[in-house]
Amino acid sequence: MKSKGFAKHYYFMLIPGFIWLTLFSIVPMFGIMIAFQSYNPGAGVFGSEFVGLETFRYMFELSDTVNVFFNTIFIAIMKIIGNLIVPLVFALMLNEVRYLRLKRSIQTIVYLPHFLSWVILGGVLLDIFAYGGPINQMLGAFGIDPILFFGREDLFPFLVVGSDVWKEFGFNTIIYLAALTGINPALYEAAGIDGASRLRMLWHVTLPGIRTTAVLLAVLSLGNVLNAGFDQIFNLYNPLVYSTGDIIDTWVYRAGLLNLQYELATAVGLLKSVAGFILISLSYYLAYRFTNYRIF
């Protein structure tokens, strides 16, 4: 091969991108030192006094942080379950539709919310579920008193999970639908000749055909156990629902940028980053072991 002297060109191609990532991904990582310091903005990250694990000890004494970690995991796990099952059921139903044009129109519509931001959808949802909004008007017609939906701490986590599943289920069907088209049609023909009903075909042909994909998605979702969705909750929550709706990321934002507790916010953020890194690495490893999946 004549590609012997190419390596230096390859390095050259990589330089701009690596400079960018160094400045905006790698350099900020050194900021995690703040978690082990009594941070002094004048002295900066390299000049502040080192205090060891003081901040972490303080962190675990706060009832706030324990609650925030619990909320994060609770909301994230419910989202994971919803986002695995609802798209699967929807994809299976869509797969039974034989009018191609109808099928495509439905797909086009259900993918759309994925591409709209939580700022937009948060605004729309708060309006629809507002105290005098259409949902409460409708309930009023049945004689139900208006409910302050996004102001109720018992309802908030479920509204968050429900609206996230609603936003993402369409987009999440894509991978299932791709797996469904990969099933050999001859299997359905053989089952039909054997007299199988549609339900039996679903059970014996369709479901086994997408089992690998479903397992893969379940394993990969492990990496999201600490991601309850900052954008969504930040745009939907308010002080009335902090007890059940405040998550790590929103708490870090308020502690760090509104209350200027830099050390504490960095420490909580660091704990999340490290745990998240371990979880994602584990999920990739398991996905590789079970389904031979590799990200690159």
Place this chain on the structure above:
Amino acid sequence: MLRSKSLSSKIADVVLIIILVAIAITCILPLWYTLSLSLSSKTAAAAGAVALWPIEFNFNSYQQLLQDSQFFKSFWISIQRVVLGAGLNFIIVPLMAYPLSKTVKDFKGRNVLMWTLIFTMLFNGGLIPLYLTVKAYGLMNSIWALVLVGGAQTIVFNIILTINFFRNLPSSLEEAALVDGAGPWYILTKVFIPLSIPVLATVSLFSIVYHWNEFLYGLIFMTREEFYPLQTYIQQLVVSVDPSTMTEDQYKRLSELSNRTLDAAKIFIAMIPVLVVYPFLQRYFIHGITLGSVKE
């Protein structure tokens, strides 16, 4: 596909289609409602009378919107951010994906660089270190903070998608170019990039949608409203009161007092760019996702 055409099967089909269509409708109804609200009169909106159709149809909120110069300033900032962000993404992604799609045999440093890249995707220093870094760079209130910070966090995924695409191109193409005496820059720009339009379109659209929808960096890196991108501007409409001192009654009043028709008009206009690129998005993203991210 061989399937029975019994009566029960036909009834099942009809029920299935009704359910699917109903679910699809829930995905556009909120958007439709926002449009109706923006075209209704203020009194009708405040009374919660608007449901599916505008009440006392008028364009007042859009006329009012035309006088809001900050809305257009923010809109323009978002456009600039999208152009710069997606443009940079389009240049850097193939430049990094091409060398990294080589095997270690052709490019010795490849694996170390690849794992560094993956590390920057999976681990981060958290919000506070990022904020302090950008501040130290002197990028507060600069559009480059929005372009470069957001871009660094999304580009690695785009690079991986493109690497996987490059690896699936027939190797005989590159060999033929090598035989003809082509160098690495020629192969990248004249062989690989023209053949990779589907994946480059996909990652460009991801980048466009990301930069359009992102609001947090506008909030923390811009200290004055005049520098806000559109999503940050809209986010601030919904929560412009001090959230730490809110009672249930205040929260209730907030949803009644705010200018709902004008807000709805702003939200609807902010959706339009995504709705415009959506047909192109849809054409490419299914291909991009199923090909790039999940392969077995």
